[in-house]
Amino acid sequence: MAVMLETTSAPGHYGPYGGRFVPEALTAALDQLDREFRAAITDESFTRRLSELERTYTGRPNPLTLARRFSEHCGGATVYLKREDLNHTGSHKINNVLGQALLAERMGKTRLIAETGAGQHGVATATAAALLGLECVVYMGEEDTRRQALNVARMKLLGAEVIPVTTGSKTLKDAINEAMRDWVSTVDQTHYVLGTVTGPAPFPEVVRTFHQVIGREARAQILEAQGRLPDAIVACVGGGSNAMGLFSGFIDDPQVQLRGYEAGGSGVETGKHAARFAAGTPGVLHGARTYVMQDEWGQTVPSHSISAGLDYPGVGPEHAWLHDTGRATYTPINDDEAMEAFRVLCRTEGIIPAIETAHALAGVMRLGRELGPDSIIIVNLSGRGDKDVATAARWFGIDLGGVASDALSVEMAEGR
Amino acid sequence: MSRRLADVFAAAKSENRAALIGYLPAGFPDRDTCVDLISTMVESGVDAIEVGLPYSDPLMDGAVIQEAVERALIGGTTTDVVLDTVRRVTEAGAVAVVMSYWNPIERYGVQRFAANLAQAGGVGVITPDLTPEEAGPWIDASDEHGVDRIFLVAPSSTDARIATVVSSTSGFVYAASTMGVTGARTSVSTGAGDLVARARRQTALPIAVGLGVSTGEQAAQVATYADGVIVGSAFIRRILEATDSKAARESVAALAREMAEGVRA
Numbered sequence: 001m002a003v004m005l006e007t008t009s010a011p012g013h014y015g016p017y018g019g020r021f022v023p024e025a026l027t028a029a030l031d032q033l034d035r036e037f038r039a040a041i042t043d044e045s046f047t048r049r050l051s052e053l054e055r056t057y058t059g060r061p062n063p064l065t066l067a068r069r070f071s072e073h074c075g076g077a078t079v080y081l082k083r084e085d086l087n088h089t090g091s092h093k094i095n096n097v098l099g100q101a102l103l104a105e106r107m108g109k110t111r112l113i114a115e116t117g118a119g120q121h122g123v124a125t126a127t128a129a130a131l132l133g134l135e136c137v138v139y140m141g142e143e144d145t146r147r148q149a150l151n152v153a154r155m156k157l158l159g160a161e162v163i164p165v166t167t168g169s170k171t172l173k174d175a176i177n178e179a180m181r182d183w184v185s186t187v188d189q190t191h192y193v194l195g196t197v198t199g200p201a202p203f204p205e206v207v208r209t210f211h212q213v214i215g216r217e218a219r220a221q222i223l224e225a226q227g228r229l230p231d232a233i234v235a236c237v238g239g240g241s242n243a244m245g246l247f248s249g250f251i252d253d254p255q256v257q258l259r260g261y262e263a264g265g266s267g268v269e270t271g272k273h274a275a276r277f278a279a280g281t282p283g284v285l286h287g288a289r290t291y292v293m294q295d296e297w298g299q300t301v302p303s304h305s306i307s308a309g310l311d312y313p314g315v316g317p318e319h320a321w322l323h324d325t326g327r328a329t330y331t332p333i334n335d336d337e338a339m340e341a342f343r344v345l346c347r348t349e350g351i352i353p354a355i356e357t358a359h360a361l362a363g364v365m366r367l368g369r370e371l372g373p374d375s376i377i378i379v380n381l382s383g384r385g386d387k388d389v390a391t392a393a394r395w396f397g398i399d400l401g402g403v404a405s406d407a408l409s410v411e412m413a414e415g416r
Numbered sequence: 417m418s419r420r421l422a423d424v425f426a427a428a429k430s431e432n433r434a435a436l437i438g439y440l441p442a443g444f445p446d447r448d449t450c451v452d453l454i455s456t457m458v459e460s461g462v463d464a465i466e467v468g469l470p471y472s473d474p475l476m477d478g479a480v481i482q483e484a485v486e487r488a489l490i491g492g493t494t495t496d497v498v499l500d501t502v503r504r505v506t507e508a509g510a511v512a513v514v515m516s517y518w519n520p521i522e523r524y525g526v527q528r529f530a531a532n533l534a535q536a537g538g539v540g541v542i543t544p545d546l547t548p549e550e551a552g553p554w555i556d557a558s559d560e561h562g563v564d565r566i567f568l569v570a571p572s573s574t575d576a577r578i579a580t581v582v583s584s585t586s587g588f589v590y591a592a593s594t595m596g597v598t599g600a601r602t603s604v605s606t607g608a609g610d611l612v613a614r615a616r617r618q619t620a621l622p623i624a625v626g627l628g629v630s631t632g633e634q635a636a637q638v639a640t641y642a643d644g645v646i647v648g649s650a651f652i653r654r655i656l657e658a659t660d661s662k663a664a665r666e667s668v669a670a671l672a673r674e675m676a677e678g679v680r681a
């Protein structure tokens with residue numbers, strides 16, 4: 001299977017997926033990125049600097065935590081959590097951002113732009129910009145600036161400009177459109193730090209490469225802890241970067257099942273979801289051919305999810321290929337099932353996960369029952385839930401009363 | 417024999433001027449008014465029309481075209497409506513090409529789109545987010561149905577890229593005047609002249625300049641070095657600002673005349 005994946009694709013393609021569907025004006029910048037990326041990852045001074053930052057700044061390696069009490073809710077399977085939530089800035093997103101920020105510096109670019117949904121990628125980009133002394137502008141759908149208000153404040157504290165996007169569905173998809181428009185106009189001085197494994201080549205490969213550290217560490221850690229590979233590895237799939245990072249460490253081990261969980265929103269049958277594999281079809285969005293939620297005319301259909309980071313109508317092209325070849329399996333998880341898993345993890349392990357991550361946790365609760373008590377499963381704990389406290393409190397009807405900060409109360413009062 | 421893009425550029429050249437190309441999205445401001453306004457453009461001196469195919473994620477377009485396209489989509493403009501618009505304006509005497517992002521064409525079916533466009537009388541397609549590298553099936557389909565295939569070059573294109581792009585292009589080469597999205601600008605980038613000169617060295621095809629042309633004066637300036645001048649956002653802004661369809665028609669006609677004078681200056 002792994003061999004087939006490599007031999008049937010042209011560069012920048014994954015079978016029929018991927019490629020580069022962009023205005024000609026961006027071709028030169030993508031070629032430059034491709035060249036610099038390839039030079040950098042074989043340049044020892046670059047890789048040394050990146051691993052130094054991972055160790056001393058991000059806090060890697062992060063642990064693989066055995067989730068004893070949570071496992072009881074997963075059919076007794078032995079469940080491990082890969083703790084990306086413990087990274088500086090609170091999610092896996094920093095892995096990719098540090099790599100790309102160093103690339104930007106190497107290309108002599110002085111300005112970083114990014115799109116963000118949940119705000120985690122925006123926060124990570126603002127962080128790297130502050131660290132390297134670069135200018136930073138983050139595009140965020142207006143809808144998401146409201147439901148992830150905490151992260152908007154974080155980005156501003158870090159010195160980034162946050163531009164709310166009011167076009168289209170006012171979510172991640174529209175933030176990407178605006179970031180692309182900015183980039184095409186400012187490409188000489190600007191690097192676009194794309195936040196997930198989507199977009200025109202070489203972005204899916206660049207982002208995956210900088211997240212491979214997740215899979216590398218997890219593989220070594222599970223072998224150390226259990227002396228064998230897991231039966232399955234699990235991740236939530238928005239664009240698919242945390243999943244690709246974890247999957248990459250096990251993709252050549254056919255006995256390890258790769259399981260991705262996408263947002264089922266209110267239910268695939270309601271039309272209010274972000275289930276690209278369950279309800280999408282191959283098409284082109286944001287520069288790549290992949291599975292897209294679209295109507296019969298090829299117009300993008302807006303996605304819906306309680307989690308801003310999974311609320312996206314496209315998905316990384318490598319996932320599309322892993323799906324078609326059967327190497328990975330993708331399943332939708334509805335809002336309510338994700339929130340139940342969120343609650344269970346809080347109560348059993350003392351860890352508040354991001355709502356994106358809660359979709360993976362719900363997945364492992366199902367999968368554990370399927371694979372049984374002798375199985376070992378690793379789930380990527382892609383982020384922590386601080387940003388989601390207001391949403392979760394509202395979902396569970398928790399009265400924040402006097403202890404709530406003003407910001408949180410305002411957020412709650414607005415019904416967001 | 418119906419006219420093709422080559423005829424349009426040849427005719428302009430024989431008059432020692434640049435051709436004027438106007439853009440309007442199908443279904444904007446509504447289906448019938450769009451057809452009507454295109455006829456007005458042609459009567460007022462526009463030589464060829466780009467009929468825009470409204471798309472939900474127009475990432476090469478600025479605010480003005482985004483607004484027009486969003487309205488067209490809300491009004492129910494589908495690919496079939498676009499093809500019908502092409503048919504109607506062609507019957508009314510226009511030479512029409514379609515300007516479309518790639519996904520709607522792929523979704524419609526590449527062969528089917530080329531066939532139905534040719535059937536409707538459309539003579540070409542401009543594909544702003546498709547480069548020759550990804551265009552294999554489109555190159556076959558457009559050849560088979562005799563539809564011109566217009567790719568873009570940009571100021572950032574290397575000479576080697578320009579060579580690749582023009583060798584896959586027919587009808588005319590679309591030179592994006594500036595690094596940026598569509599929309600009126602106070603001046604047309606000086607880089608445009610350089611880009612046209614670089615493209616000229618690689619092709620005998622006509623070269624038209626688009627992005628940012630909004631006045632007769634700018635059209636005149638571009639016409640000194642290009643074979644065609646493309647105007648989009650400036651027309652749309654006038655339609656958005658007009659109080660009713662009669663005012664829109666008058667305003668569009670006035671701009672078309674100003675531009676037509678510009679390309680003859």
Ligand SMILES: Cc1ncc(COP(=O)(O)O)c(C=O)c1O
Nearest residue numbers: 196238239240241242309382383
């Ligand atoms: C914590 C967390 N997990 C997952 C995601 C989804 O992104 P991806 O699928 O690229 O990992 C996000 C995106 O914002 C996130 O913040």
